[in-house]
Amino acid sequence: MFQDLYRDTMRELRAPQDKIEEIITMTQNTEKKTGVRRPLRVAAVAAAAVALLTVGVSAANPQIGEWIETKITSITQISAFKSQMTLDNGMVVTGYSLPNASVERRDGRAILVVGDDEVDITDALLTDGEYSYEVRDESGVVGTVTVTGTPEAMHVFTSTAFDNGDVGVTYHVTSGEEAEKFLEGLKSGEADMIFSAGD
Amino acid sequence: MTDDQFSRAARTYGDTVYRVAYHALKNSADAEDVMQTVLLKLYEYPREFESEEHLKHWLLRVAVNESRRLLRSFWRRRAVSLDEMRDGPAPDDRSKRELFQAVMALETKYRLAVYLYYYEGCSVNETAQAMRANPSTVQTWLYRARKLLRDALSEGEEKEETSYVPRPVP
Numbered sequence: 001m002f003q004d005l006y007r008d009t010m011r012e013l014r015a016p017q018d019k020i021e022e023i024i025t026m027t028q029n030t031e032k033k034t035g036v037r038r039p040l041r042v043a044a045v046a047a048a049a050v051a052l053l054t055v056g057v058s059a060a061n062p063q064i065g066e067w068i069e070t071k072i073t074s075i076t077q078i079s080a081f082k083s084q085m086t087l088d089n090g091m092v093v094t095g096y097s098l099p100n101a102s103v104e105r106r107d108g109r110a111i112l113v114v115g116d117d118e119v120d121i122t123d124a125l126l127t128d129g130e131y132s133y134e135v136r137d138e139s140g141v142v143g144t145v146t147v148t149g150t151p152e153a154m155h156v157f158t159s160t161a162f163d164n165g166d167v168g169v170t171y172h173v174t175s176g177e178e179a180e181k182f183l184e185g186l187k188s189g190e191a192d193m194i195f196s197a198g199d
Numbered sequence: 200m201t202d203d204q205f206s207r208a209a210r211t212y213g214d215t216v217y218r219v220a221y222h223a224l225k226n227s228a229d230a231e232d233v234m235q236t237v238l239l240k241l242y243e244y245p246r247e248f249e250s251e252e253h254l255k256h257w258l259l260r261v262a263v264n265e266s267r268r269l270l271r272s273f274w275r276r277r278a279v280s281l282d283e284m285r286d287g288p289a290p291d292d293r294s295k296r297e298l299f300q301a302v303m304a305l306e307t308k309y310r311l312a313v314y315l316y317y318y319e320g321c322s323v324n325e326t327a328q329a330m331r332a333n334p335s336t337v338q339t340w341l342y343r344a345r346k347l348l349r350d351a352l353s354e355g356e357e358k359e360e361t362s363y364v365p366r367p368v369p
């Protein structure tokens with residue numbers, strides 16, 4: 001009885017149909033994006049770390065320490081995950097940033113937050129011990145966020161697969177302090193590329 | 200999702216998204232904003248939906264999220280419309296009008312749980328998933344919401360007029 005009356009009442013609550021048509025028209029006049037809606041936020045420290053990581057790993061560059069000392073004079077964002085940096089020595093470096101991901105605990109649930117999207121990954125962790133989230137940016141770079149573990153103890157790995165087919169390394173920077181640790185580790189060649197997302 | 204698929208989904212589920220947002224935000228302007236955001240997210244969603252149910256539950260979840268995001272926003276917390284709750288439907292039927300007002304007087308989480316469970320026919324688990332909550336928490340919310348509605352609608356009413364109010368289930 002309650003349900004019937006409630007449904008009858010709320011059925012009268014309707015969206016303006018002209019607004020829905022306006023939204024449909026808006027999409028028809030707009031070029032559809034693939035993947036993320038807008039460039040994901042990348043903190044300054046994390047962006048630098050990503051650039052260093054990309055060069056360091058793809059080239060197995062023993063001179064990474066010297067590179068770190070080089071100044072970036074400009075950064076041009078090519079797409080959500082891809083940017084080009086010009087160094088003060090004139091060198092142009094392509095950098096790949098990672099999906100900005102975190103895992104939050106809400107009411108005992110594990111919620112993966114990637115940009116604007118949120119996914120409840122509790123059940124996947126309980127049954128499979130792993131959850132993978134994939135997003136492709138407008139230049140074809142695929143960002144992957146993989147969460148492993150249990151809802152109580154998780155590790156978050158993020159990666160970008162480069163558009164030349166190579167797969168980037170994975171890591172996750174969760175805070176300024178950890179970013180600093182990461183940079184220190186990278187300089188010494190002992191980078192711990194996995195950071196716990198747990199409390 | 201093709202343009203045709205999107206148009207069909209927007210026309211089919213626009214009201215659904217709007218109602219979720221209205222239950223969270225209690226005013227039509229904000230509900231329209233959320234509806235637009237959610238539908239544009241749907242348009243740009245890069246993956247295929249496995250089924251109509253999958254699509255619907257995705258929309259419900261994103262609508263709840265976007266409504267919450269707006270509720271949390273700095274601007275809205277300081278600029279709640281004076282028209283809030285005044286621009287909803289005004290049914291001629293007195294019992295409907297009272298029920299609408301009683302539901303809108305509930306806390307946000309209760310309103311959303313009631314909507315998803317009673318209107319959309321979601322199970323407790325589905326409601327919990329859309330609201331990022333434990334199923335047991337949702338059961339508690341529904342129990343409390345039913346009790347609050349019963350109390351609110353019983354006030355000043357004749358006994359027989361309360362017969363449509365559900366009894367709390369232990």
